[in-house]
Amino acid sequence: MKRQIAALCFALAVAGFCVAQTSTAISASKTVALKCGNLFDGRGDSLRRNVVIVVEDGKIKDVGATAPSGVDVIDLSRSTCLPGLMDTHTHILLQGDITAADYDEQLLKESPEYRTILATVNARRALEYGFTSIRDVETEGAGYADVDVKKAINNGIIPGPRMQAATRAMDVTGAYPLQGYAPNVAVPHGVQLVDGTDNARQAVREQISHGADWIKVYSDRSYWVRDDGVLDDIPTFTMDELRAIVDEAHRERRKVASHAMALNGVHNSVEAGVDSIEHGNYISDADLKTMAARGIFYVPTIYVGEYVAQGRAATGAPVWVKMISIHEDTFRRAMHAGVKIAFGTDAGGFDWKINPAKEFTSMVKFGMTPAQAIRAATSSAAELLGTQKELGTVEAGKLADIVAVPGDPLADVSVMEKVEFVMKGGVVYKRP
Numbered sequence: 001m002k003r004q005i006a007a008l009c010f011a012l013a014v015a016g017f018c019v020a021q022t023s024t025a026i027s028a029s030k031t032v033a034l035k036c037g038n039l040f041d042g043r044g045d046s047l048r049r050n051v052v053i054v055v056e057d058g059k060i061k062d063v064g065a066t067a068p069s070g071v072d073v074i075d076l077s078r079s080t081c082l083p084g085l086m087d088t089h090t091h092i093l094l095q096g097d098i099t100a101a102d103y104d105e106q107l108l109k110e111s112p113e114y115r116t117i118l119a120t121v122n123a124r125r126a127l128e129y130g131f132t133s134i135r136d137v138e139t140e141g142a143g144y145a146d147v148d149v150k151k152a153i154n155n156g157i158i159p160g161p162r163m164q165a166a167t168r169a170m171d172v173t174g175a176y177p178l179q180g181y182a183p184n185v186a187v188p189h190g191v192q193l194v195d196g197t198d199n200a201r202q203a204v205r206e207q208i209s210h211g212a213d214w215i216k217v218y219s220d221r222s223y224w225v226r227d228d229g230v231l232d233d234i235p236t237f238t239m240d241e242l243r244a245i246v247d248e249a250h251r252e253r254r255k256v257a258s259h260a261m262a263l264n265g266v267h268n269s270v271e272a273g274v275d276s277i278e279h280g281n282y283i284s285d286a287d288l289k290t291m292a293a294r295g296i297f298y299v300p301t302i303y304v305g306e307y308v309a310q311g312r313a314a315t316g317a318p319v320w321v322k323m324i325s326i327h328e329d330t331f332r333r334a335m336h337a338g339v340k341i342a343f344g345t346d347a348g349g350f351d352w353k354i355n356p357a358k359e360f361t362s363m364v365k366f367g368m369t370p371a372q373a374i375r376a377a378t379s380s381a382a383e384l385l386g387t388q389k390e391l392g393t394v395e396a397g398k399l400a401d402i403v404a405v406p407g408d409p410l411a412d413v414s415v416m417e418k419v420e421f422v423m424k425g426g427v428v429y430k431r432p
C-alpha cells in the first residue's frame with residue numbers, strides 16, 4: 001500500500017498535485033535550496049564541500065555557501081550533488097535482446113502500441129536512475145513511437161527524461177533483423193530499409209518530417225576477428241549512400257549517429273562525416289586521429305557488450321566474447337588520441353530493470369578516472385547533444401537538472417548506481 005501511495009505521488013508529481021505528507025513534488029516556480037554535502041559540477045576533477053544550490057523557476061539561480069532565508073531547503077548534506085546524468089545511447093522501445101529470438105519475439109508478438117506502453121515505464125525508470133536527458137537511438141521496428149513518448153514527457157503526461165529521438169534507424173536490404181524467415185513470409189524490420197542515394201535522402205527527409213532529432217544508421221554487420229587481432233566486418237552502405245545520408249541530415253541541421261563496431265563501418269562513417277560513432281569496439285589509430293581532429297564523438301557502450309557476450313557465445317557467436325578485450329584496447333587508444341567520449345549504454349539492448357549506470361564502472365575498468373567517466377555523462381554528453389548552453393554542469397543560469405548520490409563517487413564510482421535524488425527542470429522526481 002505504501003508503495004502504491006508513493007507511485008501515485010510520483011505520477012502526480014509532474015502536475016504538482018502530490019499531497020504534502022508524502023510529497024516528492026516541489027513546484028518548479030518556487031525557490032528551493034539544495035544543501036549538498038559535496039558537489040561535482042560536471043566540469044572539474046574534484047568535489048566542492050558544503051555547497052548550496054539555489055533553484056528558482058526551474059533554473060539554477062546560485063551556487064554558493066548559504067541558503068537565502070525563508071526558502072524551502074532540501075537536505076542532501078550526506079550526499080554528492082551532480083548535474084543530471086545523460087545517457088546518449090538508449091532504446092526505450094526495447095526490453096533487452098540477448099539472442100536473435102528475444103529480438104524477433106518483440107517485433108513479431110508485441111504490437112507497437114504495447115511496446116509504447118512499456119516504453120513509458122522505461123522512460124520513468126531512466127529518470128529514476130538519474131538520467132534527466134537521453135538520446136534514444138531508434139525504435140527497433142516501433143516506427144515513430146519515440147517521438148510520441150517524448151511529446152508525452154514534454155507535455156507533462158508521463159514522467160521521463162528530456163529526449164532526443166532518432167525514430168527509425170536506416171540500414172540496407174538484407175542486413176538487419178528480422179532475418180532467416182522464408183522468402184515468401186513478410187516479416188517486420190527493425191529499421192527503415194534504404195538502398196541508393198535518392199532513397200537515402202528521401203528517408204532522411206521523411207524521418208525529419210516525422211520528428212527525428214537525429215538520424216541513426218547501421219554502418220556495419222557480421223563481425224569476425226582477423227589473425228592480426230583486428231575486428232573486421234561487412235560494411236552495409238556504399239560510400240555514396242552514407243555520404244548522401246550525412247549530407248541530407250546536415251543540410252537539415254540534424255546530426256548522424258552511426259552504429260559502427262569494427263574496421264570498415266567505422267572508417268566509412270568517419271569518412272562520410274557522421275557526428276558520433278556508436279559502440280566502436282575496434283577503431284584503427286588512423287580513424288581515431290581523424291575523429292579527434294574533426295570532433296567526432298565516440299559513444300563506447302561497454303557494459304552491454306559484457307552483458308550480451310555470454311548469451312551470444314552460447315548461441316554460437318563466440319566473437320562477442322573476444323570483442324570485450326578488443327574494445328578495452330580501443331577505448332584506451334581513443335583516450336590517448338584525445339577523442340571526445342560520451343557516456344552511452346544501449347539500455348534496452350539489456351533489460352531496463354538493470355541500472356544503466358553500471359556503465360560508469362565499466363568505463364573506469366577500461367581506464368577512465370571516475371571524474372572523466374562522470375564528465376562523459378554530463379558536460380561531454382551535453383556537447384554531443386548540443387545542449388551544453390542549458391545543461392551538463394551545475395552553474396547559475398542553467399536548467400535545474402540535478403541528481404545526488406550517497407557518498408563520494410570519485411572514490412567509488414559504483415555509487416552512481418544509487419541515485420537517491422532527481423530534479424529535472426526544478427521539479428523533484430525522487431528524494432531520499
Ligand SMILES: [Zn+2]
Pocket residue numbers: 089090091137346349
Ligand atoms: Zn543501440
